[in-house]
Amino acid sequence: MSEIGVGHYITLSAVLFTIGAIGVLTRKNAIIVFMSIEIMLNAANLAFVTFATAIGDLGGMVMVLIVIAVAAAEAAVGLAIIVAMFRHRETVNIEAFSTMRG
Amino acid sequence: MSGVAIAFWVLAAVAVVTSLLVITSRNPVASVLYLVITFFCLAGLFVTLHSHFLAAIQVLVYAGAIMVLFLFVVMLLNLGTPQWFDVAGTPVKFAALVLGVGFVGALVAAGVGDFEPGASGPAAGVDPDVLGSTEAIASALYSAYYLPFLVTALLLLVAMVGAVVLARRER
Numbered sequence: 001m002s003e004i005g006v007g008h009y010i011t012l013s014a015v016l017f018t019i020g021a022i023g024v025l026t027r028k029n030a031i032i033v034f035m036s037i038e039i040m041l042n043a044a045n046l047a048f049v050t051f052a053t054a055i056g057d058l059g060g061m062v063m064v065l066i067v068i069a070v071a072a073a074e075a076a077v078g079l080a081i082i083v084a085m086f087r088h089r090e091t092v093n094i095e096a097f098s099t100m101r102g
Numbered sequence: 103m104s105g106v107a108i109a110f111w112v113l114a115a116v117a118v119v120t121s122l123l124v125i126t127s128r129n130p131v132a133s134v135l136y137l138v139i140t141f142f143c144l145a146g147l148f149v150t151l152h153s154h155f156l157a158a159i160q161v162l163v164y165a166g167a168i169m170v171l172f173l174f175v176v177m178l179l180n181l182g183t184p185q186w187f188d189v190a191g192t193p194v195k196f197a198a199l200v201l202g203v204g205f206v207g208a209l210v211a212a213g214v215g216d217f218e219p220g221a222s223g224p225a226a227g228v229d230p231d232v233l234g235s236t237e238a239i240a241s242a243l244y245s246a247y248y249l250p251f252l253v254t255a256l257l258l259l260v261a262m263v264g265a266v267v268l269a270r271r272e273r
Contacts, residue, residue: 004110009147012114014209016121018202023125025198026190031130031176035137038168039121042144045160053151056233058242062250064156065243068163069254073261075168079175080268086179087271 009050017043030082030092034075041071109150117143130176134169141165153234 016039023036045064052060082092089096103111116139123136141164148157189195232238243251 004104004107004150008110008114009151011206011210012117012147014206015118018206019118019121019125021205022198022202025201026195027125028190029130031172031179032125032133035124035133035172038137038164039124039140042141042164046144046147049148049151049153049156053153053233058233058238059247061153061156061234061239062242062247065159065239066250066254068159069258072163072168073257075171076261076265077268079171080265083175083179083269092179 006050006054010047013043013047013050015043016040016046028093028095030085030094031079033094034078034082038071038075041067106150109146113143113146113150117147131173134173134176137172138165138169141169151234152231155234155236155239 020036020038020040020043023039024033027033027036045067048060048064048067052058052064085097086092120136120139120143124133124140127133127136141160145157145160145165148154148160190198
């Protein structure tokens with residue numbers, strides 16, 4: 001119990017990832033869905049850092065930097081899309097955007 | 103318990119509670135602020151893993167830049183007050199809960215909690231503080247991983263242009 005190992009961090013990462021996934025599945029506000037995706041990305045980052053430290057390889061840490069950069073790009077484009085969607089429909093409820101559902 | 107263990111349990115508990123508040127809070131502004139706390143906790147967890155540089159980047163880029171962007175958009179769209187009932191119905195909530203608990207249960211049953219680095223563990227003499235230092239990450243980034251680094255820079259440029267084009271009011 002007092003010894004914190006790799007398993008503790010990986011379990012925490014799995015729990016945070018699952019919380020993010022539940023958020024994506026249950027919320028209809030596009031911005032909160034987006035924030036849930038950020039939680040999932042951060043959970044993956046935690047796993048990357050944990051394994052990089054555990055096996056002594058820098059690749060995982062470089063990967064985390066790239067994930068953070070991609071998350072920044074994704075946030076910029078995604079929020080621009082949300083702003084454009086809001087301009088068209090006056091709402092960010094994802095159920096209002098079903099034009100491409102077919 | 104050692105200091106690291108206490109720090110881990112406190113940070114892990116706060117991170118799980120605040121991320122649960124993010125996905126259950128009615129008010130998007132409150133969600134954004136809870137998410138900032140989650141990101142600070144993850145930065146603290148990076149420190150317990152001796153990754154001081156990544157902890158600093160986490161605070162600067164995630165808690166600083168990305169969350170300010172989120173808060174800005176929430177305020178811009180005037181979503182401060184919940185305008186509709188935006189949580190899915192009970193069947194979806196129940197299915198998501200079952201899937202989530204099942205996923206974590208499957209991972210724990212598969213033994214992620216007992217994972218210990220085996221033969222591929224750190225070579226003797228690798229100092230974790232040196233491994234996570236700014237110098238070590240920089241030398242890896244500019245030598246072995248220079249191509250992904252350049253592609254990331256290009257991606258940021260494309261994303262910037264894309265965001266400007268998308269958010270522009272067409273006439």
